[in-house]
Amino acid sequence: MATRKTSEPFWWLLFAAGGMVAALLVPVHLLVNGLAVPLGWTSISHARMLALAGHPLVKLYLFVLIALPLYHWAHRFRFVLEDLGLHGWRTPIAILCYGGAVAGTVATLWVLWGI
Amino acid sequence: MSEPRVERPGLYYPKLPTTWWLRNTNYFLFMLRELSSVFIMVFLVLFLVELYRLSQGPKAYGAYLETLRAPGWIVFHVVALAFALYHSVTWFKLSGVVQVVRVGERQVPPSLVTAASFALWAVVSIVLLWFMVRG
Numbered sequence: 001m002a003t004r005k006t007s008e009p010f011w012w013l014l015f016a017a018g019g020m021v022a023a024l025l026v027p028v029h030l031l032v033n034g035l036a037v038p039l040g041w042t043s044i045s046h047a048r049m050l051a052l053a054g055h056p057l058v059k060l061y062l063f064v065l066i067a068l069p070l071y072h073w074a075h076r077f078r079f080v081l082e083d084l085g086l087h088g089w090r091t092p093i094a095i096l097c098y099g100g101a102v103a104g105t106v107a108t109l110w111v112l113w114g115i
Numbered sequence: 116m117s118e119p120r121v122e123r124p125g126l127y128y129p130k131l132p133t134t135w136w137l138r139n140t141n142y143f144l145f146m147l148r149e150l151s152s153v154f155i156m157v158f159l160v161l162f163l164v165e166l167y168r169l170s171q172g173p174k175a176y177g178a179y180l181e182t183l184r185a186p187g188w189i190v191f192h193v194v195a196l197a198f199a200l201y202h203s204v205t206w207f208k209l210s211g212v213v214q215v216v217r218v219g220e221r222q223v224p225p226s227l228v229t230a231a232s233f234a235l236w237a238v239v240s241i242v243l244l245w246f247m248v249r250g
Contacts, residue, residue, distance in 0.1 A: 018163060021207035022155050027199045030158055030242040034192035038183035040213050042248045046173040062166065066159045073156035081239065083136075087128045104160070107172045111163055115170045 011075055018072030025065050029069060036041040050115070052075045065103045148205050151198040157197045161188075207232035 034081075036042045052058050075098040081093050136146040161183070161224065168179040211229030215222060 015142050018243060019202075019206055020210075020212065021204040022152070022199070024163070024236055025243070026155050027196065027203055028191075028243045029162065030196045030199050031191060032160055032244065034183070034195065035189065036248070038180055039189065044247065046176045047190060049169055049176070066163055069152075069155055069159055073152040076152040077156075080146070085131065085133050087126075104163075108163055111167045111170070115166065115173045 011071065014068065014071035014101075015075035018068040018070065018075075021064060022069040022072055026069065029065070052113050053112075059115070063108055063112055066108045070104040071098070072099040076099050123218070147198075148201065151202040154195040154198040155202060158192070203236060207236065 014097065032042070037044055078093055078097040081097075086093060092107065119127075136142040156176075158227055164191065165176075165183075168175045181188055207229050211225035214228060216228050
């Protein structure tokens, strides 16, 4: 049987990397940036946050933190939709999910570039 | 040299009702684990918006933090945190099994790989916490 080349391994690799980044880094950021700072448990001033996010290494970190888990979402959500019975929509679902992750990556680059 | 292309036969899908994952606890937990990625994604998009507002100046940044103080967003972040923790726990438990680590001829037991992952998670979280909240 002839093997058909697919882009599956490429997306799976991004999924695995994104899942690892999400597992290691996201909970603490959710706690600090999603709850502690808005609720006033701790404060990160605009100047300090700007200085932090302006550092090239921190920018690289933020890029990895935000962009990679988007591919983790894309991969999982794609198969959730298929598992819920949307088999007839395989291709549009894949394009929408992975396309969304790529768009998010571009948006992340754009935002970080502007800081 | 490429072999002649052979069309793949159509994939077979068993016909299941959309609610198959409500049938037992394991299916339900599987679905929760998959859906955790949605909450993580939404949080990261919110965080990206915060960084964008940051670049617009102190006023815009302050206004955005004010928005995040709304009860709805706080509830969202609490729920998202629970999902994120569930993702981390299931991920590290699985990675111990998936990621085979060998020392010489011997395979490191999966439970040890998982334990090491949890330890790494704790250290990374504490370092980041310290880095973000200090003065």
